[in-house]
Amino acid sequence: MTGVCSCTINNWPGTKHVWGQGPLRPRIMIVGEAPGAMEDQDGVPFSGGAGRILDQWLGRTGIKRAECFVDNVVSHRPPGNDISLADLHAAYENLKVRIRNVEPNLVLLLGNTPLRCFVDGNIGDWRGSYFQVEAGGKSFQAVAAYHPAYIMRDKKMWDVTLHDLMRARDYSRTNQYWEPSVHYITHPSHAEAREFIDEALRRDCVVVDIETDYSFAHVDLVGLCYEPCLAISVPTDDPQFVYQIIRFLRNTKGIATHDSIFDAYQLRRIGMWCPAPKWNTLLYSHILYQHLPHDLGFLGSIYTPFPYWKDQIEKRKEWYNCRDVDATMLILLKQFQELRELDLISESSLPSCARRVSEVATPTMLRSASTTAELNVSGAPTITTSGQGNEAG
Amino acid sequence: MKLADLVMAGAAATLDMKERGMLVDRERMHLLYMEEVARAKELEARLCTMTGDPLFNPRSPKMVAELLYGGLGLPEQRKRAQYGRPGSVTTDDDAIMKVCGIFEDHETKELKWNGKGDVAVWKLGSTILDCRRSGKLASTYFSLPLDADDRFHPEWKIHGTETGRYSCHVHTYPPGKARSIFIAPPGYKLVVGDLSQIELRIMWTLSGDPVGMDIMARGGDAHRQTAAEIFHKPAGQVSGNERFSAKFVNFGLPYGRGPESMAEQHTTISLDEARRIYDAHHNRFTVLWEWMARNNLFSARNRYIANPFGRRRYFSGDIGAAEQDRQTQNFIPQSTAHDILTHALVDIHTSLAGTCFPVFDHHDALGIEVPIEGLEGHTAAIRRAFETERIPGLQTPCEIKVLNNWGESAR
16 A cells, blocks of 8 residues: 555655555554654654564464554654644544555554544553444454553563454454353342342352442442353342342352452441452462452453453443453453462362353463463354343443 | 462451451550651751751652752662663662661661761751651551541552562551550450561572571571571671671572672671672572572573462563562562461461451561460460471471560560
């Protein structure tokens, strides 16, 4: 895709137009921010230091650069590497047209600048997310990852970025966006809550998560999940719901949480005695990958197919509560598998659902991610659930 | 018990520990708060006179930096460079101690002059540090949010460190007065069990160093005997300085502290002397040093190191070789000590449930509320929990202190 530069915007004097390069209808369209000094000189996107890192990543993840269309949001090198917001918005429109013309199976967004063309968020939160974007009236699959220039400054996230690229590689096999089918009961009736808790009491592992107000003084919602993609968010503003929650906590065979001390302590503090959690995703994450972040958003980006959801708490708190417990369940199942592989957990302490892990084929990595041989990223998840949802995520 | 099971059992005990909370002498806390606020004000006034600036604020890093590095022309101190970026200018306590010739007396905690540099500068630096300390004592240590039963419920962060050790506000309490606000409830004593010299024992045992193993088998003062080995003289003839040097090496090794650090902290030891002491230690404890070198090599090749319980420390990013070696040396003893302590916590939590109540974790120690009735038997059970052999060949003797308040443990 080359030609005579006709840019009316972002065409700074003395800079070369760096055309996107690669075949049309590629598996992946890689989008960076703007050309650097080397790119400006060569006229080739990602030909400088960041390009060398990108090439290494592509090599390590088995993606052929020749099969990708490589481009930047801005086609000219901005003076002082500084782009005004107005210039950027114009460039975003331009980028969407190019994506529509190139028609990739998947768009790989490297860094904040290309991400913000589609999402109001930060790359630190959104990296690893698999989601759908609109360009020129057509939908495309997208995955976000850190920009190589960021990793050049902070290599801690090198292995994580490799994971994100493998996720992009696997989803780019087709151009069909895949969305997990979930059943979240967000505003249950008394009967629904009772039925859900009846079933939860029959299970030996139920994920629990609470939502509190800003001061942590009041527990608003208690989320429960006993199998992937099926969750309920029970409010605490009604005595019948409170009774059901207490009935569950008193009689449960075992609970799992993301933050063992916080949730259980908050419940005990408001008079809902809560047993000590038997399983905990945050602590397992600390055992498995102590050098990486342990927050639920990060673990969700590694172990679940869900795009970043932690910015949804204000908009739909009940759905958010369900998503938290659902994600925790998926993470837990994968962690059980990894802990077993490392012989760090006894079989007797595993719940029966730990044996069903093969049914939940979510992308994962991360054992010693310095060697790609150990990375195991499966294809699209094959999660199915039964039941009718009153709100699908 | 496998690691994940141990961590979850430890979390259950910690949840109960948090729920029970630490009993605080509310009146004493308030009194100490008032004392420290008054002292900080007095020191601030004194600093304004010393500097000639009526608006001088010792808590402002900018003003302190201008005074020390600008006005007095002392050598500028910077934080450690990270990720290829140079460290920023710092006026933290260590920096002030270094440029103002201050050292802290380990016994009395007084800030003394190390004999280097100007006495007036030392006086200024130590007043700044004293003022900061008083302010911190008042705002951080004596302003705890208490419940209706005068209990403080700390935030125990089980995943707070990369070695597995818990991190908590309580860990920052300096020994003595500050800790004295934490008391035993009526009818109870506060029993503090501390794994003695645990990191040193772990290193000697895991390396199989014959000299270290022999010292452990003989019992007694490990640092004095280490000094006897290094300086080739009977333990009875080891001087105070020699024992201090041996102690510095023993405690410094797990933290990657070398001769430079020894010379910096110990005013009477030159760098050459410190190097000779380290060399002598190296020559006498050869097996230990070889073990550390093997660990460093393993960590360099595999980008992780594991302790005997299977807990791993991964190294990723731009960490330099020297820093990776330091963290490798640090990880094994610290994480192993913590996992041993968690075993003890879990044992006490389950075997003495409803009778004795663990209320805090402090590095290699646990604080437990124990009823005065049956104190002896309970203390013996606590000692057993600490001293049970968790790693073949590793003895973990425990020092038990029976206290009315935590401050007494400094005595």
